[in-house]
Amino acid sequence: MQTPPKKDRRGPWVGASEVPILTMGNRFPFKPDDGSSPLLALYRLKRGETEGADWTPAMLRGTILEPHVRAALAKALNRQITDATDDLKADGMPFLQASPDGWVVPDRPELAGPETITQLKTARRPLDYGWGDVDWANAANDFVGILPEHVWWQCQAELLVTRARENLVACLDVTGFDDDNILALAETGDADKLQWLVDGMDLRIYRVYPNEGSHRTIIEHARSFSYKVENGTPPDPQTQRDVFNLHPFDNGQTLVASEELEDLIRAAAKARVWKKKHEDHYKELAAKITRAMGRHKMVVDSAGTKLCDYVSHRVFDEEAFEAQRPDLYAKHCRTVFDPKGLDPKVKKAFMSSDIVGKRVFTTRIKTDG
Numbered sequence: 001m002q003t004p005p006k007k008d009r010r011g012p013w014v015g016a017s018e019v020p021i022l023t024m025g026n027r028f029p030f031k032p033d034d035g036s037s038p039l040l041a042l043y044r045l046k047r048g049e050t051e052g053a054d055w056t057p058a059m060l061r062g063t064i065l066e067p068h069v070r071a072a073l074a075k076a077l078n079r080q081i082t083d084a085t086d087d088l089k090a091d092g093m094p095f096l097q098a099s100p101d102g103w104v105v106p107d108r109p110e111l112a113g114p115e116t117i118t119q120l121k122t123a124r125r126p127l128d129y130g131w132g133d134v135d136w137a138n139a140a141n142d143f144v145g146i147l148p149e150h151v152w153w154q155c156q157a158e159l160l161v162t163r164a165r166e167n168l169v170a171c172l173d174v175t176g177f178d179d180d181n182i183l184a185l186a187e188t189g190d191a192d193k194l195q196w197l198v199d200g201m202d203l204r205i206y207r208v209y210p211n212e213g214s215h216r217t218i219i220e221h222a223r224s225f226s227y228k229v230e231n232g233t234p235p236d237p238q239t240q241r242d243v244f245n246l247h248p249f250d251n252g253q254t255l256v257a258s259e260e261l262e263d264l265i266r267a268a269a270k271a272r273v274w275k276k277k278h279e280d281h282y283k284e285l286a287a288k289i290t291r292a293m294g295r296h297k298m299v300v301d302s303a304g305t306k307l308c309d310y311v312s313h314r315v316f317d318e319e320a321f322e323a324q325r326p327d328l329y330a331k332h333c334r335t336v337f338d339p340k341g342l343d344p345k346v347k348k349a350f351m352s353s354d355i356v357g358k359r360v361f362t363t364r365i366k367t368d369g
Contacts, residue, residue, distance in 0.1 A: 010048045012230035014222045016098035016157035018042055020150035022221035026238055028150060029129075035241035044245070046229040057179040062122050064186045065172060068198040069120040070102050073170040076203060080105040081118060090161040093219065095226035098161035104168065117164045119155055121171045131171050131204060147206055153218070155208040160215045166207055173202035 009015065014022065021028050021038045032041040044050045074081040081102045090096040100117040123131055132146025147155070147169060155167040174182075177197070185194055228235060237243045257265065289308065293299060299307045322329040 012226040019157040020153040037238035040242045069172045096222045098158040119169045156214045159210045169206040171204040
């Protein structure tokens with residue numbers, strides 16, 4: 001499947017999904033691959049120094065399933081949910097933006113603005129990653145539960161920007177469903193089958209309300225970060241990699257890549273990942289075939305056509321020959337041991353032993369040295 005185009009995230013502003021990086025710091029669960037802190041990585045992205053991470057299978061899975069999760073949520077609520085407008089800006093705060101995944105159409109259309117916005121997520125083993133069980137017994141007609149901290153901060157940022165009264169979070173439990181299978185199914189364009197797949201998954205629903213104290217924290221962090229991006233003032237380093245990135249040493253060995261060279265390097269990186277994945281798969285298949293062949297050298301199909309052959313390094317079964325023909329084994333498979341060429345310590349041990357000059361089977365001699 002062709003990956004969607006990347007959204008341009010450069011500029012002195014912060015999106016709702018980026019707010020948790022500011023408020024959580026190194027507690028933010030998704031770390032850059034190079035060991036730098038999430039905060040410095042975000043700063044460099046906003047300054048246009050980097051392009052951000054490539055699409056991962058989990059990101060593609062979320063993008064593919066988003067409309068189907070929205071449909072499942074609408075069905076569970078028995079309400080209509082529409083797409084929200086992208087890049088909504090907070091009133092009087094140009095440094096803060098949000099892009100909710102949708103909003104619930106109100107029962108009273110005359111109300112201005114969305115009452116309820118939505119955030120649509122997918123997760124594998126959600127209980128292991130902070131998604132708590134919904135307490136239906138004590139909830140009456142409400143949704144309560146425990147959210148991962150980064151999702152909660154994102155929800156608060158969206159509530160701050162949109163001024164909505166609540167944020168409904170729907171988390172689809174995709175445990176047991178392989179990302180590659182979901183991507184392959186999306187390639188076929190069979191939306192009905194994808195929806196049928198989603199309808200069979202567990203959907204967790206949470207309700208988040210605005211928190212004024214959290215909103216003040218978000219505004220303070222977003223305003224400070226926006227100022228630093230605009231004026232080229234990087235945040236203080238939080239990891240050793242941050243120090244290296246902020247204070248690089250260049251003795252003329254660094255080359256700024258052209259667009260063509262950059263494309264080649266990125267393509268090579270993707271090919272390396274592809275090669276590693278398929279090499280491991282090939283080795284696994286080859287091992288299974290080898291075990292199935294046993295001592296046979298060749299495999300043919302029912303018509304006698306050769307499918308594959310395997311030449312074993314072990315072409316002589318010493319133990320079987322010794323058991324069947326001990327007389328010939330003694331004649332042809334024993335030799336006079338010659339310690340010449342051995343390690344000096346091993347040679348000394350052999351020269352002082354009683355086996356020197358006797359006829360022994362050399363491949364049976366083992367040393368602990």
